[in-house]
Amino acid sequence: MTDQNRIECLLLSQEALLQSGCLDMRMAMGAAEAVMLAIREGKVLFPEKIVQIFNDQTQERINCLPATLLPEKICGVKWVSVFPANPEKFGTQNLSAVIVLSEIEQGFPIAFMDGTLCSNMRVAAMGGIAAKHFARQDSKSIGFIGAGEQAKMHLIAMKTVIPSLEECRISAKFDHEEKQFIDELTPLFPNMRFVAAGTDARKAMEDSDILVTATSAQAPLLKAAWMKPGAFYSHIGGWEDEYGVAKQCDKIVCDDWETVKHRTQTISRMYKDGQLADDDIHANLVEVIAGEKSGRESAEERIYFNAVGLAYVDVAIAYAAYQRAKEAGMGQTIDIQETMIFQHEKLADWIRM
Ligand SMILES: NC(=O)c1ccc[n+]([C@@H]2O[C@H](COP(=O)([O-])OP(=O)(O)OC[C@H]3O[C@@H](n4cnc5c(N)ncnc54)[C@H](O)[C@@H]3O)[C@@H](O)[C@H]2O)c1
Missing domain, CATH: 3.40.50.720 (NAD(P)-binding Rossmann-like Domain)
Incomplete structure (x- = not known):
């Protein structure tokens, strides 16, 4: 019997997204166009982003950008770091991101996914739509x-x-x-x-x-x-x-x-x-x-x-990618919790006081 308090989440690595066919610019541009029209009709919540800059000179930063797609009942957040010196200093990428998607019936998370692919696709998709x-x-x-x-x-x-x-x-x-x-x-x-x-x-x-x-x-x-x-x-x-x-x-x-x-x-x-x-x-x-x-x-x-970037577009692209990956049976289902805290039978053994 499934515990109704179990919270499961689909873990989607960048590779799982790529293997599901998510590097699809038409999918990204379609999601971007639809959500740009939707926000004008009040169908998207888009609060201010939170910015934390660690180095004023290099502008190393981690930003937190939430948005909710109301008709889809999906709330997402992009947690994105920009470290411009990375390529020259470490030979690694400048920008990396993760995205969390939650449903808004019960407010539970449904996906924890690589966000670098969706974020970079969003930047390109906006350029692509403009070029069109x-x-x-x-x-x-x-x-x-x-x-x-x-x-x-x-x-x-x-x-x-x-x-x-x-x-x-x-x-x-x-x-x-x-x-x-x-x-x-x-x-x-x-x-x-x-x-x-x-x-x-x-x-x-x-x-x-x-x-x-x-x-x-x-x-x-x-x-x-x-x-x-x-x-x-x-x-x-x-x-x-x-x-x-x-x-x-x-x-x-x-x-x-x-x-x-x-x-x-x-x-x-x-x-x-x-x-x-x-x-x-x-x-x-x-x-x-x-x-x-x-x-x-x-x-x-x-x-x-x-374009400077509108993070609700990232969330829309991420949701399209999540759906495609889920349909393809990709990713790994992980338990966030098996049941509620006080329903764990072994809680008395685990507690530290
Ligand atoms: N508009 C948006 O929505 C958006 C989104 C993400 C990133 N960005 C920005 O896009 C830029 C590129 O990001 P990225 O992830 O490709 O970074 P990256 O570090 O992978 O690439 C940066 C490139 O800039 C080049 N460069 C730096 N100084 C140069 C110079 N003086 N002359 C010629 N080339 C020079 C480097 O050689 C490198 O090829 C960054 O500024 C990033 O903040 C914008």
Whole structure:
């Protein structure tokens, strides 16, 4: 007989998620689009995140980001650490995350899962949705500054929505990172022509149809002169481009401008410096998804996209991944408790007083 007080939870490692087919950008973009529309209808609870910064200089931090999907009756939290020095210092990843999902009938946890995959997929999915509406659909080349984990995932999203991409130019701080990027992505895209730019950002960006900056730098790396007419730019990191880039763009689009403007992104800095006003923002992505604002309107437009991350989207993607993994019978069921504390028969033996 199952004890009604037993709490079971599905443990999903990154490998279990991958083997269940969760690295699926269409699944992630679908979940992201649906939840962005849902929050406008009051169907999502999204409280303030909690931030703990351990080093002001390096910005090493662990953030706690909860959200509830009301119609799905799912409450989740992403516990994410960002340690920008990790790759150079330890050869390990910058960002790592775990996600906990709970049902909200009884409030019990249902999943404890890797969150790095869903988090990185969310970043890329937002870029992918933006590219679907704002990149030229005949784009052939994509250039990157930054060859880390976000850049890699971004290539998957961009190739998903713009299948005509055939050349990927990659620049990073170090040659070995460009090589690693190419070594890891070539098996996924055997027909793509990869070009290592030898740490020369200009070589990667100039003349590219799609530009992506995904760096841990805080510097104006991307120059306005390198962004040709018709190009689409996805900005992922903090301060990565000179002000002239946004200034020359015909459209600036955000995941959520009200959130972006209070952060430390290039366009947030421009806003604080009085160089950019609310009216300069063409749209939040959801307005384009809902058909209220236009996407690309001419082949010559330069378009700038900046997302800082909306954690309810992570929770929506995580829930989609959980469902897929559960259906595939993946993961490991673990007991959080077998019964309630005072119903354990051996409690008298276990207690310390
Ligand atoms: N917008 C979002 O929603 C979101 C979400 C997650 C992460 N991020 C940010 O995205 C950025 C990249 O994250 P990641 O996980 O890929 O990090 P990562 O450490 O894996 O990669 C960082 C890359 O930046 C490059 N870089 C650093 N300084 C450089 C310089 N001066 N010139 C050229 N390249 C330089 C490094 O060579 C490396 O390839 C970080 O700033 C992170 O905080 C944004």
